[in-house]
Amino acid sequence: MSNNTTKLPDGVADSIKIEVAARKKESRQLLLISIISVAIFLFLWEFAVRIGWIDSKHLSAPTTIVETFIMKLSDPNPEGGVLGTHIATSLGLVLVGYGAAVVIGVPLGLLMGYYHTFDKLVSPIFEIVRPIPPIAWIPLSIIWLGIGTTAKAFIIFLAAFVPCVINSYTGVKLTPAVYLNVAKTSGASTWEMFWTVSKNYAMPLVFTGVQVALGNAWSTLVAAEMLAAIAGLGYMIQQGRLLARPDIIIVGMLTIGVIGAILTFLLSKLENHIVKWRSRS
Amino acid sequence: MDEQRVVQVHLENISKSFVSRKTIFEAVNHVTIDVYKNEFLVLLGPGQCGKTVLLNMVSGLETPTDGKVEFLNSDSTDVGFVFQKTAVFPWKTVMENVELPLELKGVPKEERRKRAQYLIELVGLKGFENALPKQLSGGMKQRVGIARAYCNNPQVLLMDEPFGALDAQTRYQMEEEILRIWEQEKRTVIFVTNNIEEAVYLADRIIVLSKCPATVKEVYDISLPRPRDYVDPEFLRIREAIEANTDLAL
Ligand SMILES: Nc1ncnc2c1ncn2[C@@H]1O[C@H](COP(=O)(O)OP(=O)(O)OP(=O)(O)O)[C@@H](O)[C@H]1O
Ligand SMILES: [Mg+2]
Numbered sequence: 001m002s003n004n005t006t007k008l009p010d011g012v013a014d015s016i017k018i019e020v021a022a023r024k025k026e027s028r029q030l031l032l033i034s035i036i037s038v039a040i041f042l043f044l045w046e047f048a049v050r051i052g053w054i055d056s057k058h059l060s061a062p063t064t065i066v067e068t069f070i071m072k073l074s075d076p077n078p079e080g081g082v083l084g085t086h087i088a089t090s091l092g093l094v095l096v097g098y099g100a101a102v103v104i105g106v107p108l109g110l111l112m113g114y115y116h117t118f119d120k121l122v123s124p125i126f127e128i129v130r131p132i133p134p135i136a137w138i139p140l141s142i143i144w145l146g147i148g149t150t151a152k153a154f155i156i157f158l159a160a161f162v163p164c165v166i167n168s169y170t171g172v173k174l175t176p177a178v179y180l181n182v183a184k185t186s187g188a189s190t191w192e193m194f195w196t197v198s199k200n201y202a203m204p205l206v207f208t209g210v211q212v213a214l215g216n217a218w219s220t221l222v223a224a225e226m227l228a229a230i231a232g233l234g235y236m237i238q239q240g241r242l243l244a245r246p247d248i249i250i251v252g253m254l255t256i257g258v259i260g261a262i263l264t265f266l267l268s269k270l271e272n273h274i275v276k277w278r279s280r281s
Numbered sequence: 282m283d284e285q286r287v288v289q290v291h292l293e294n295i296s297k298s299f300v301s302r303k304t305i306f307e308a309v310n311h312v313t314i315d316v317y318k319n320e321f322l323v324l325l326g327p328g329q330c331g332k333t334v335l336l337n338m339v340s341g342l343e344t345p346t347d348g349k350v351e352f353l354n355s356d357s358t359d360v361g362f363v364f365q366k367t368a369v370f371p372w373k374t375v376m377e378n379v380e381l382p383l384e385l386k387g388v389p390k391e392e393r394r395k396r397a398q399y400l401i402e403l404v405g406l407k408g409f410e411n412a413l414p415k416q417l418s419g420g421m422k423q424r425v426g427i428a429r430a431y432c433n434n435p436q437v438l439l440m441d442e443p444f445g446a447l448d449a450q451t452r453y454q455m456e457e458e459i460l461r462i463w464e465q466e467k468r469t470v471i472f473v474t475n476n477i478e479e480a481v482y483l484a485d486r487i488i489v490l491s492k493c494p495a496t497v498k499e500v501y502d503i504s505l506p507r508p509r510d511y512v513d514p515e516f517l518r519i520r521e522a523i524e525a526n527t528d529l530a531l
Contacts, residue, residue: 178368185340185362186382187433196381200372277372279415 060247065254068247079239079248081231087255089231090221093149097156097224098217105164105213106206112165113172113202114194126165134159134216135223142227152224159220160213167209171202204278207271214267218260233259288353289469290316290339290437295348296494297334308334310494311348316437316469318354321460323480324473326490327528332473333365335495336439339471352437361430361468365441367422369414369429375401376410378425382433393432400428403462420451427459431466440472444479456482460507477527481520482509489527499526 042062048054049061060068072083081089112119112126137158145151175198183193225234233256240248297309308331316322326332337343339350340360352358361382369378376397377384383393401410404424414422423443430438443459444452456479463470474480480487481503489499501523509516 176366178364178366179370181337181342182362182364182368182370182429183381183385184342185360186429187359187385192385196385197370200370203372275372277413277415279371 056246057244058246060250064247065250068245069251069254072248072251078243078245079236081236083236083251083255085231086233086236086252087259089229089235090225090233090256091259093152093224093232094156094217094221096149097153098160098214100153101157101160101164101213101217102210105161106168106210109165109168109209110172110194110199110202110206113169114198119169130162130166134220138223138227147227152227152229155224156217156220159216163209163212163216164206165209167205167212168202171205172198174205175201204275207267207275211264211267211271214263215260218256218263222256286320287318288315289318289355290314290471291351291353292316292339293349293351295335295338295345295350297331297338297343298346307494309338309345310496312490312495312497313348314488314497316471317486318436319467319469320485321463321470321472321483323484323487324471324490325477325480325487325523325527326473326475326495327492328475330490330493331495332475332490333441335490336362336441336471336473339437340439355436357436359433359435359437361432361435361438363423363426363430363438363440363443365443365445365473367419367426367446369417369422369425371414374411374413375406375417375425378414379428379432381429386433397428397432400431403431403465404428405458418451419447420455423447423455424458427462431462431468435468437469437471440470442473442475445474445476452479457508459483477520477523478511481505481516481523482511487523489523492528499523 045059046061046063049056049059049064056064069083074082076082076085108122112122134155137155141151141154145154172194179197179201180193183197188196221232222234222237225232226238229235229238233252237249237252237256240246240252292312292314294311294313295309296307296311299306299308312335324332324335334343338345340362341350341358370381373381376394379400380393380397383396388396398410401407404427406421406424406428409417409421414425417425426443427440430440440459444455447455459472460483472483474483484501484503487499487501487503488497489501490496491498501519503519505513505515505519
């Protein structure tokens with residue numbers, strides 16, 4: 001009765017059922033293959049370290065890494081902070097630098113895209129700054145801001161700032177003239193045309209920029225925390241190197257990877273919520 | 282038209298040229314037209330002849346290089362514009378799209394919602410108030426455009442090939458609809474098309490424009506009673522007469 005294939009003739013319904021079942025089986029098999037391949041990889045890795053093919057000073061066994069991870073949840077040794085502290089420090093740094101980049105970069109890009117004069121005023125400077133890799137700013141930042149949190153946040157800011165500006169700018173520039181004309185004939189002022197049309201039209205591209213910026217910010221973190229630091233994930237892996245502890249390095253690296261993925265995921269959730277009007281074709 | 286004709290919009294010898302680095306391109310050339318109050322005027326012209334430019338000048342989106350546009354017998358120069366390309370904001374719901382002109386005027390939400398609701402029902406979109414444009418068909422989007430054009434109660438409606446992008450079936454349906462809407466909410470309509478059949482079906486009066494630069498070539502009064510029938514002999518006769526007299530490179 002409640003079967004959703006009841007409307008189909010019996011023969012067709014059966015063949016569809018068979019096909020659906022076959023597809024399910026196939027995807028289960030594919031999943032199994034993936035799991036097996038990862039398992040074999042981890043096993044070979046573990047095996048190679050255990051029997052000494054690989055020097056454990058160079059690469060720790062997977063089980064060791066898991067043990068170190070569990071240990072680092074509560075033990076600040078050997079490098080001086082529990083994992084939670086490192087995460088909090090790094091997150092704080094990224095949120096300040098990245099947050100500032102979004103809050104300043106997006107409106108700046110939007111307005112540059114909309115107001116021609118403003119564009120001509122700002123873009124020469126922007127074009128010069130834009131191709132300089134964020135890491136190249138480290139020496140100057142140290143001279144200007146020392147080696148504290150501010151300097152690190154500043155470098156992260158620079159890394160995130162450029163894509164925020166460029167994408168917002170492009171989004172506004174691409175606004176179709178007909179949309180602007182609709183607003184104009186509906187009685188909108190220049191500012192209202194920006195606010196009701198261009199800003200909204202640009203939103204999907206703004207989010208692309210904000211996503212790229214997040215990636216940049218997070219990956220610049222390690223470089224920024226290689227400036228003198230007493231905590232942070234970048235600091236953690238740096239110390240791992242000095243202490244010759246590959247397990248610490250790898251725990252730090254994996255944490256950076258996982259948190260980066262989580263942040264990207266959260267941002268894309270927000271994006272889907274804000275630009276849910278976008279038609280995907 | 283039986284009643285005395287009152288001029289609502291007067292186009293006085295308007296021309297428009299676009300100047301680029303080296304060349305001057307004439308799009309509209311010395312056009313003089315009187316548009317009468319509450320008439321359904323159709324401007325019929327070949328593709329790329331300057332029809333959109335002409336409407337843009339009436340709406341104030343562009344200023345004529347020469348001549349002037351005058352609104353007579355009304356203190357408002359507000360126009361409602363239905364655009365050639367579907368121009369419904371994809372990030373706004375049907376309701377938000379329709380109420381936009383009133384929102385921009387600062388009309389309180391409750392009041393503008395009431396007006397928008399009336400118009401949404403008028404154009405046959407009841408039940409779609411909160412739909413996003415991506416959920417609508419092409420014809421429904423143009424209905425939104427029509428409702429929005431009516432929203433701040435302009436005396437003049439400009440329609441730039443509003444059904445040009447629709448399939449034939451939907452197009453016939455929308456032609457019927459636009460007349461129903463116009464009968465119910467009488468306004469002065471300037472409707473642009475390159476389709477003779479559409480022109481004869483809709484118009485009180487047809488002004489045929491020449492190839493670029495647009496000039497007025499011919500004026501036809503269409504006094505066929507409505508609803509008109511595409512295959513009525515009289516309809517076909519008028520249609521053929523216009524066809525024989527005009528060169529619409531379609
Ligand atoms: N802003 C502009 N600058 C330069 N040329 C323009 C501009 N706007 C329109 N034109 C030119 O004027 C001519 C007439 O354009 P218009 O859009 O009015 O034609 P149309 O009759 O509406 O055509 P269609 O049937 O395709 O809608 C075209 O050749 C176009 O390239
Ligand atoms: Mg046109």
